[in-house]
Amino acid sequence: MAAIKGKNTKPELIVRRGLHRRGLRFRLHHPDLPGRPDLVFPSLRVALFVHGCFWHAHQSCRYYRVPKTNEDRWREKLEGNRARDKRNQIVLKSKGWRVLVIWECELRDRVEERLDELVEEIRA
């Protein structure tokens, strides 16, 4: 699973480059935190996940469609990923982290505006 999803996916690179250009500094894939957040801002206590809409089962999103072949297995796997994301977020919050999620579909249009908003959310 981890091997399929991979690190350094395109949406993640867009976010990393965009935030770096805006002067934010961060750690990547913090191994000690639940769910290994894609970007971590330690001094701000912010954990940011960049979620692919398919693998993380983005609800009501046109990029999340359960494949028709082996539909039940796919659904179980993808909804399982979503449930795990939720659990990880709850644990992070309980440890005093602010959790932010940006979805792949949010990076399709108005990317620069969305990144500007994200910077404000991170610094809030």
Ligand SMILES: [Zn+2]
């Ligand atoms: Zn989406």
